[in-house]
């Protein structure tokens with residue numbers, strides 16, 4: 001039976017990239033693999049990016065990220081869902097992997113370069129991020145990792161770390177594979193500035209828990225195909241953010257009308273955005289209603305996370321024991 005692991009950072013409000021790229025896959029795989037699917041709010045990762053970390057907000061954001069996942073359909077009775085810092089074995093395994101990983105490999109990581117470029121002083125933790133991620137996955141001997149396309153390089157490094165550990169200490173870890181949502185590999189930010197990311201701030205994201213009028217304000221001013229200078233100019237929906245979003249939210253007849261309307265200049269960009277807004281309303285309203293119910297019951301959320309951490313530790317402890325023994329630490 002495959003073992004699934006994935007994590008999501010509490011670095012901001014969960015957005016439609018997280019939702020379609022990762023969270024929906026958590027739910028889908030959870031339905032199939034039950035307690036062999038393990039998901040985690042990775043707060044240890046969140047403190048590595050000073051651009052997105054505020055100690056006063058971290059706990060609240062962690063709870064909000066849990067609420068978002070439960071609202072999206074993740075059932076803590078069926079899967080294992082917990083907060084990373086509640087399971088200290090992640091850090092312990094991460095140190096062992098740190099000792100195995102060449103600095104040069106880490107400096108090559110695109111995500112590290114992108115995030116470090118915006119910082120005056122780069123914390124070593126940002127460089128070590130993929131090592132901790134390898135520990136997150138391999139601590140559960142997971143072989144299946146639902147993620148967005150931006151994590152491909154990190155998963156490849158995880159495989160290298162697993163290979164290196166196995167080579168050095170004997171066969172221990174599987175070499176995990178990424179699993180992608182095929183239509184949502186890399187969802188662009190609503191500001192037109194590359195990948196939608198929590199840590200880039202609210203200007204980049206369409207939040208799944210964001211009020212619909214706020215979403216509309218962002219869509220209204222979102223860039224579209226630059227070829228459509230006037231309403232009478234035809235455009236190409238394949239070169240447009242709004243076209244990308246339609247594929248996530250709209251049904252096929254709506255996509256047909258919107259895309260043909262764009263290509264023939266039969267509709268304007270505002271019309272197209274309004275049609276998209278209908279799909280967004282349909283998808284997000286029930287989710288936002290469930291989130292409101294969960295926020296009204298914070299004890300349930302906390303209990304679910306505590307239970308999840310206990311279940312995760314039961315798997316993590318013996319794996320860490322095995323690692324300690326293989327690495328050769330003194331046993332007393």
Ligand code: ATP
Pocket residue numbers: 007008009010011017018019020021022052146147148149150151184185186187188195196197198199200
């Ligand atoms: P940050 O800016 O702090 O890195 P993020 O928005 O990139 O935040 P993460 O917590 O790093 O979100 O990633 C959680 C999951 O969401 C990962 O599996 C990641 O691959 C996926 N993901 C993030 N952004 C996108 C996107 N724009 N399109 C598709 N998947 C995404």
Ligand code: MG
Pocket residue numbers: 197
């Ligand atoms: Mg990210």
